Amino acid sequence: MNVFGRVKTSINTREAAERYGVEVNRHGKALCPFHNDRNPSLFVDDDHYHCYACGEHGDVIDLTAKLFGLKLYEAAQKLAYDFGITQDKPPDKAMQEKQNRKSEAQRLRENEKLCFSALLEYMKLLQEWKRLYVPRTPEDKHDDRFVEACHNLDYVEYLVDLLIMGDSYERKEVIEMVMTDSKLQKLQKHLKKVRKEEKHIGEQEL
Incomplete structure (x- = not known):
């Protein structure tokens, strides 16, 4: 029997x-990774998949090829090696790198976790x-941290709500926005600086 x-x-x-990042519910439905799917339109069965919105259809090999941009062979x-069902010699370096690429769905889920954690x-x-x-009185000078909170809190709460309750299209838009222009790295750097400053203050108070 061939591969x-x-x-x-x-x-x-x-x-x-x-395994490759598509979340399938107990009814076999999932958000289709091949288009911006707002409602689960992909049906995944044991021997095939079919999207009722964009028309993508095929078996397990077709699905994997489409997810990773691979030829059918x-x-x-990739499936054989990932699931440990082959005794063939390991693939060469170029093929191994190609097979180790993450699917768009996997990358999106990883980026979503990073964005959600930071936000x-x-x-x-x-x-x-x-x-x-x-400020305790009208005459009190506004602390920079209070000003930052007033400027940013509502928007950050909105983004967190979208990542929790939004559909795939809305979550993807948030992720793309946060990942653009190094916004995520800047936020992580800001949080790290705050943690360091708070730790230093705590040590001084001991």
Whole structure:
């Protein structure tokens, strides 16, 4: 039996989809990774997948090829190695690098986790600053941290809400916006600086 036969008899489409970053619910429905899907229109069964919105259709090898931009034979090889069902010699370096690429769905999920983690930490920090540094009298000078919280908190809360409750299209838009122009790296650097300053202040108070 060749690699195509081994893959098709050993790996079902659903388990491959889930391994490669497509979240399939108990009804076999998922947000289609091949278009901006607002509602789950991809149906994933054991032996095939079909999107009722964009028309993408095929078996486990077709799905893997489409997710990673591979030829069908390369996709079959990737499945065989990833699921440990082949005794063939390891692929050469160029093929291994190609097979190790992450799918768009996997990259999106990883970026979503990074963005959510940073935005959630920043939101909690701003909420704390707005509570701790609010002016007690009209004559009090506004603390820079209070000003920053007033300027940014509502928007950051909105972004966090979208990442929690938004559809795939809305979440992808948030991720792309946060990842553009090194915004995420700048936010992470800002949070790191704040943590360092707070740690230094805490050590001085001991």
